[in-house]
Amino acid sequence: MDLALCTGAQSCWNRKGPSPNCSHKVGKLSKMSWYDLKSKVQYSINKLESLQKENEVKQKKVAFSAGLLENGLGHSGPVGIPKTLVYKRVFSNIGSAYDSNTGIFTAPLKGAYFFRFYAHCHSGNRMAVSLSKNDQPQCSVFSWKPVTNGNASNGIVLTLEAGDQIYTQLWENTWVYDDDHRYTSFSGFLIFPL
Template identity: 65%
Template sequence: MKTMLALKMVLLLCVGASLAHELITPEILKSIEERLRITEATLNELKRENEALRMSAQASEFKLESLQEVNKAKKVAFSAGLLSTGSQQFGPFSTQENLVYKKIFINTGNAYDSNTGIFTAPVNGAYFFRFYVHSHPDKQMAVSLFKNSERQCSVFSLKPLTNSNASNGVILTLEKGDRVYTQLWADSWVYDDENSFTSFSGFLLFTF
């Protein structure tokens, strides 16, 4: 009984295959091939569009990161006193010496280095700088502000009868990497204590 059933199924499959073969004409086969070709072309086009979207997304992400970095760089401001603690007279020295301001009030953007006393511009722009200096009677006090190795402005007091205070300020156009710092002249003195009489400050006005 089972054998007869199996034979009937085989005969039906053979008949079905024969009919299917007769039904698939050259025209139908050509139509199927054309549809397959169109489908393949559509898939390739979708792949190209997907790759273009991926590249566009990467470019947008990179641009966003760049804008975030620029915006972060725009937040630049520092202010520091010469001494972090105690009191001290600086000088005189036989040569000009950088003043290194240790008492940090603010250092947004970390462009000022309290180990060297040097501010390094993190971005192209216009910056404002001001420095204050204090000295005691009968002492020569002279300090200059430098951009890289070029003197920009100075303060000077020659052996005053009482304590002397002086300040100066300037707006500078800086390129990324330019350095700004103050130097004590040779044979000059400055003084500072917990009141921060001697200080150095600066901030970014705008970028360009």
């Protein structure tokens, strides 16, 4: 820009001094340069802010893990209708996407997520649990009246949109058991944003 200003200014001068419209030409060139510079700076600021926001989304960390009972021992169920399991003992909740009051994980951003859940029951009891996405079952586990204790687990990778909800649900007329060993648990994390 300085070079253009000098080149423009040189054409205004001759041996006798500045030409009559020299001040006008230099002023016009300076104004154009100022507006061009201002425009380029504003564009750069906007681009930088956009990249910073994009980087924040890409660097968002989301992970949680929770056990069914806060402490002690007990079971959930049997119930007459499917029941969302609310995992009270939160081991980790990075990104605060899991709600220990509802048992629901809400995706904070679009991405690929991994979920795993474990369920346990004592002998002679039926246990069946499904993992659901927005009220649609995705995968399940069951143990139908085992002779000894029953354990089951399942895991899944899901593509989620921001706001999608994931939770586990106890089937009707079944139950799960938990104690301080955390036999029944639910975990998930963001693999990468999309």
